[in-house]
Amino acid sequence: MKTAITEMFNIEHPIIQGGMHYVGFAELAGAVSNAGGLGIITGLTQRTPELLAKEIARCHDLTDKPFGVNLTFLPAFSAPPYPEYIAAIRQGGIKIVETAGRSPERYMPALKAAGIKVIHKCTSVRHSLKAEQIGCDAVSVDGFECGGHPGEDDMPNMILLPRAAEELKIPFVASGGMADARSLVAVLAMGAAGMNMGTRFIATKEAPVHDNVKKALVAASELDTRLVMRAIRNTERVLKNAGVERLLEIEREKGAKLKIEDIRDEVAGVYPKVMIDGDMDAGAWSCGMVVGLIHDIPTVKELIDRIMADAEHLIRDRLMGLLGTESKASLKVA
Numbered sequence: 001m002k003t004a005i006t007e008m009f010n011i012e013h014p015i016i017q018g019g020m021h022y023v024g025f026a027e028l029a030g031a032v033s034n035a036g037g038l039g040i041i042t043g044l045t046q047r048t049p050e051l052l053a054k055e056i057a058r059c060h061d062l063t064d065k066p067f068g069v070n071l072t073f074l075p076a077f078s079a080p081p082y083p084e085y086i087a088a089i090r091q092g093g094i095k096i097v098e099t100a101g102r103s104p105e106r107y108m109p110a111l112k113a114a115g116i117k118v119i120h121k122c123t124s125v126r127h128s129l130k131a132e133q134i135g136c137d138a139v140s141v142d143g144f145e146c147g148g149h150p151g152e153d154d155m156p157n158m159i160l161l162p163r164a165a166e167e168l169k170i171p172f173v174a175s176g177g178m179a180d181a182r183s184l185v186a187v188l189a190m191g192a193a194g195m196n197m198g199t200r201f202i203a204t205k206e207a208p209v210h211d212n213v214k215k216a217l218v219a220a221s222e223l224d225t226r227l228v229m230r231a232i233r234n235t236e237r238v239l240k241n242a243g244v245e246r247l248l249e250i251e252r253e254k255g256a257k258l259k260i261e262d263i264r265d266e267v268a269g270v271y272p273k274v275m276i277d278g279d280m281d282a283g284a285w286s287c288g289m290v291v292g293l294i295h296d297i298p299t300v301k302e303l304i305d306r307i308m309a310d311a312e313h314l315i316r317d318r319l320m321g322l323l324g325t326e327s328k329a330s331l332k333v334a
């Protein structure tokens with residue numbers, strides 16, 4: 001399938017694996033790129049720019065295909081040295097960067113000077129337009145369903161994507177709630193040039209996380225995510241667990257007076273405990289509502305091949321089949 005995104009990133013299928021803290025290591029990014037999608041290493045999971053350089057080199061050993069690096073600009077207990085991370089990305093020969101969180105405007109000159117294509121993840125039309133205006137090449141439009149930070153507008157993709165299509169000139173992919181061929185075909189109809197998946201890629205054989213995480217995703221339903229940190233305008237969609245219940249209890253007690261320090265134990269340092277140790281009750285870790293659509297743990301290639309084969313079947317048989325013979329003929333002429 002050819003779209004503006006497959007052309008821009010020189011990939012076979014319009015499927016991107018979004019950056020994921022403690023999941024987006026070389027193993028997963030390499031597997032996604034080898035399967036014809038775009039794999040993304042999560043920059044800040046590497047504690048130093050030197051470690052990121054090593055992770056990029058490891059991914060080059062795993063694939064000859066294009067892959068990218070995610071740089072997330074979120075409020076943190078201590079700000080990472082972004083220019084040094086960008087230097088590691090540049091020196092690693094990376095040509096695609098997924099930015100997220102705050103606007104990447106400050107860093108655009110450095111990224112563009114290195115010939116890097118920037119896809120910025122946005123949860124609103126206004127932020128998408130800002131990304132276009134500051135020179136981003138594409139946008140990942142992230143709906144309210146998404147795992148991670150859905151922003152504060154609570155706008156689901158059914159509205160957000162067509163609105164983005166109405167306003168944007170640069171290509172965009174749909175992010176949040178994407179799981180299968182149905183997601184892909186639906187978002188193509190809404191004007192997207194592909195899709196970005198996070199949660200779905202965690203439940204794959206290659207995702208380098210503890211088996212407990214994959215099993216928890218298969219077991220969970222679409223009702224099992226919770227929104228946390230709304231009071232401090234850092235809303236995150238996470239999988240419910242005992243740590244998250246504690247966090248929500250503190251949030252209820254503190255109300256609008258909540259400070260990040262109040263919930264430090266439930267949000268800081270949680271990822272290694274969950275992803276490496278498999279401690280599923282450690283605290284808040286991102287997970288999308290799409291978890292309700294995850295029923296198996298295939299290899300990345302099986303997942304991507306299945307999505308593309310089913311998408312072709314959906315378009316050719318189901319959608320074309322809905323048209324009468326007469327309209328099919330006129331569709332061909334058009």
Ligand SMILES: Cc1cc2nc3c(=O)[nH]c(=O)nc-3n(C[C@H](O)[C@H](O)[C@H](O)COP(=O)(O)O)c2cc1C
Pocket residue numbers: 017018019020021023042070071072099100101121142145146147148149175176177178196197198199200285286287288289290
């Ligand atoms: C476990 C996990 C960790 C994530 N970490 C990051 C991150 O560090 N930076 C980022 O930009 N997005 C992060 N995301 C968001 C994903 O890149 C992607 O936008 C999101 O998962 C899409 O929604 P979905 O989960 O419904 O597919 C994370 C998502 C998950 C599930």
